[in-house]
Amino acid sequence: MPDIIVFHTAWMAKYDGDRASLSAGGFKFAAENGYGHEMLNFSNIDGMCYGYVPPTGNLHLEKHFDVPRHAGKLEGVTVVWTAPHPEQGGRAVTGVWYNATVFREVQHPKGKLARKRLIDGEAASYLCTAKAENCVLLDPDARPIFVRPGQPRNGQSWPGQQKVFYPKSGSPALKLLNKILKNIDLGETSKDGRSGSKPSAKGSGWQADVERRRRIEEAAVLAVGSKLERLGFTIKSVEKENLGYDLVATRDEEILHIEVKGRSGSDVSAELTVNEFDCLKNYQSQRSPSAHYRIAIVTDALNKPIINEFVMVRGQKSQWCTLDGRLHLDFEERMAARLTSVSNQEAPE
Numbered sequence: 001m002p003d004i005i006v007f008h009t010a011w012m013a014k015y016d017g018d019r020a021s022l023s024a025g026g027f028k029f030a031a032e033n034g035y036g037h038e039m040l041n042f043s044n045i046d047g048m049c050y051g052y053v054p055p056t057g058n059l060h061l062e063k064h065f066d067v068p069r070h071a072g073k074l075e076g077v078t079v080v081w082t083a084p085h086p087e088q089g090g091r092a093v094t095g096v097w098y099n100a101t102v103f104r105e106v107q108h109p110k111g112k113l114a115r116k117r118l119i120d121g122e123a124a125s126y127l128c129t130a131k132a133e134n135c136v137l138l139d140p141d142a143r144p145i146f147v148r149p150g151q152p153r154n155g156q157s158w159p160g161q162q163k164v165f166y167p168k169s170g171s172p173a174l175k176l177l178n179k180i181l182k183n184i185d186l187g188e189t190s191k192d193g194r195s196g197s198k199p200s201a202k203g204s205g206w207q208a209d210v211e212r213r214r215r216i217e218e219a220a221v222l223a224v225g226s227k228l229e230r231l232g233f234t235i236k237s238v239e240k241e242n243l244g245y246d247l248v249a250t251r252d253e254e255i256l257h258i259e260v261k262g263r264s265g266s267d268v269s270a271e272l273t274v275n276e277f278d279c280l281k282n283y284q285s286q287r288s289p290s291a292h293y294r295i296a297i298v299t300d301a302l303n304k305p306i307i308n309e310f311v312m313v314r315g316q317k318s319q320w321c322t323l324d325g326r327l328h329l330d331f332e333e334r335m336a337a338r339l340t341s342v343s344n345q346e347a348p349e
Helices: 028-031 111-116 172-181 212-229 274-286
Strands: 006-010 046-050 071-085 091-108 126-130 133-139 145-146 234-237 246-249 254-262 269-272 290-297 307-313 320-322 328-335 337-343
Touching: 006 172, 046 091, 046 274, 071 172, 145 172, 212 234, 212 246, 212 254, 212 290, 212 307, 212 320, 246 337, 254 269, 269 274, 274 290, 307 328
Parallel strands: 006 071, 254 290
Antiparallel strands: 046 126, 071 091, 091 126, 091 133, 091 145, 234 246, 246 254, 269 337, 290 307, 307 320, 320 328, 328 337
């Protein structure tokens, strides 16, 4: 079995140069500058990926792997990338590099490579490389939790704030990583059924026909439940229990409460009942560490459903957005509330 090393960086959706989805999660440089050099970690540069890890000092590879003392690099290693989950906290696995090379010291690109790794005029350094075809970036909704918030150690080796983590043989951390790796297929990076196209302000989904409305809602709930099942969640419908949400999804220690709204058109907006809005407000104020509330607005529900799943980002008072940072929710209170999405470029500060 290949050696495994875990690198921890800030959260982003694509790591291909797009800053829109950044969630710094305690990384000081990213928080102060609005980006991190890890933003290029999955950028395909002439068939290769180059991975940046926030400053860690030289890696003592010989202490953890079968390599000579002061070895300059470790080859054939599996690199597991993690980041602070913006909704749930803890560490989520964002992607995996197979058959990677990890260097003892930070590498500074030169020439053509340096020009292709420029960020605000500075060439981003790197600590590891791999062929792009061996690099799997997980869709933001498909990123499993590796370390839960407040993970009890019980004398076992679990990462704390380390940017570099070496899972020990036989440890619970390594067993969980191997379980996660078994569920990741090389080359299959997005299974959420979302096209990624920018929603149009046209095509209101309001239907006076109650029967058609019911079919839209049923199709929306089915689309969301099916997607989560593909991601390894167990789904329970609580639509008739008047809890303020429609589905309960569980995966290992993760618990999601999801309110689903269906639309027949492309307008990413919806209305919440008084009970649903009260549930949302209670979640905003109490923030249960074990269960997380989401709002899923499904457009074109009867034809080709597009799921827009909004979460509340940790560390911000009331910031609701998709995990990839594309869309933010704007709330308009009436008797309850109307939800309207805006693109990241239009999002209020």
